[in-house]
Amino acid sequence: MSRLPARQVPAVHHRRFGDWLVSTVSDGYVDSPPGAIPSLSQEEVDRLMVAAQGTPAIRTSVNMFALRGHGRTYLFDAGSGTTMGPSCGRLPETLEVAGIAPEDVDAILLTHVHPDHSNGLTSDEGEALFPRAEVIVHETELSHWFDDAAMAVATERSKTRYFAAARFRLAPYKGRLRTFRDGEEVLPGITGILCPGHTPGHASYRIASGQGGPDLMIWGDTVHIPEIQVPRPEITMLYDTEPPMAAASRRMIFETVVRDGLLVAGMHVHFPGFARMAEVDGQYRLLPEPWSYEI
Numbered sequence: 001m002s003r004l005p006a007r008q009v010p011a012v013h014h015r016r017f018g019d020w021l022v023s024t025v026s027d028g029y030v031d032s033p034p035g036a037i038p039s040l041s042q043e044e045v046d047r048l049m050v051a052a053q054g055t056p057a058i059r060t061s062v063n064m065f066a067l068r069g070h071g072r073t074y075l076f077d078a079g080s081g082t083t084m085g086p087s088c089g090r091l092p093e094t095l096e097v098a099g100i101a102p103e104d105v106d107a108i109l110l111t112h113v114h115p116d117h118s119n120g121l122t123s124d125e126g127e128a129l130f131p132r133a134e135v136i137v138h139e140t141e142l143s144h145w146f147d148d149a150a151m152a153v154a155t156e157r158s159k160t161r162y163f164a165a166a167r168f169r170l171a172p173y174k175g176r177l178r179t180f181r182d183g184e185e186v187l188p189g190i191t192g193i194l195c196p197g198h199t200p201g202h203a204s205y206r207i208a209s210g211q212g213g214p215d216l217m218i219w220g221d222t223v224h225i226p227e228i229q230v231p232r233p234e235i236t237m238l239y240d241t242e243p244p245m246a247a248a249s250r251r252m253i254f255e256t257v258v259r260d261g262l263l264v265a266g267m268h269v270h271f272p273g274f275a276r277m278a279e280v281d282g283q284y285r286l287l288p289e290p291w292s293y294e295i
């Protein structure tokens with residue numbers, strides 16, 4: 001008998017979307033620690049997870065998305081680099097499998113500046129890992145993490161893990177960093193939508209297919225735990241900067257997705273991370289798109 005594989009194949013998934021090819025390029029996964037959902041008791045969290053999936057463990061995909069078309073290569077978020085342990089940091093490998101070299105990337109569109117989304121921009125030595133890419137981020141997100149007064153009153157953990165990391169990882173991109181405002185077309189066919197609360201400048205990107213038909217909404221961290229936060233959008237996470245605002249933004253994005261029949265790509269929707277949504281009897285449902293046999 002041949003030797004059994006010891007690890008999974010690289011998590012890359014391609015999907016055509018109108019004029020574009022959109023690829024999920026996984027950075028790996030994280031396991032939620034107890035207490036990640038402060039408004040629910042651990043018993044309640046376990047009960048909801050068992051009802052949804054048969055076990056209480058919360059394993060969260062960390063998906064990045066690459067968009068290729070019109071002669072351009074864009075990346076939505078940049079992974080965690082070496083900073084989140086062995087279950088993460090796989091983006092360099094999945095990009096390679098997807099046929100994307102770091103120097104191919106024309107722009108990186110950040111949904112927000114948190115370790116699992118932006119630490120992979122830069123090596124631990126402070127070198128930009130994407131030599132040509134412009135980095136695009138909502139103006140409030142940038143100003144928040146560079147705000148000395150906000151940093152001064154933050155917890156020690158937030159000071160090092162969020163504020164200092166954001167400054168360090170963005171530093172080598174000075175001069176090719178661009179901010180946008182809510183509703184702005186940041187690149188042809190791609191509109192930035194502010195959905196604050198998880199972080200102050202957390203944003204989604206709405207992409208026109210170029211061939212008619214529904215748009216794609218790359219919704220960042222609108223949802224961290226689909227089993228809980230889709231049926232109950234009011235449930236917020238420990239990592240949310242302003243929880244009530246995060247919940248309101250989640251509802252706003254859900255409403256838009258359902259109303260316009262959009263395709264969703266979620267950074268923490270289970271790999272490969274594409275879904276549609278429905279509202280049935282006043283409750284939202286996520287309808288994940290299965291792995292596809294053809295591109």
Ligand SMILES: [Zn+2]
Nearest residue numbers: 114116221267
């Ligand atoms: Zn995240």
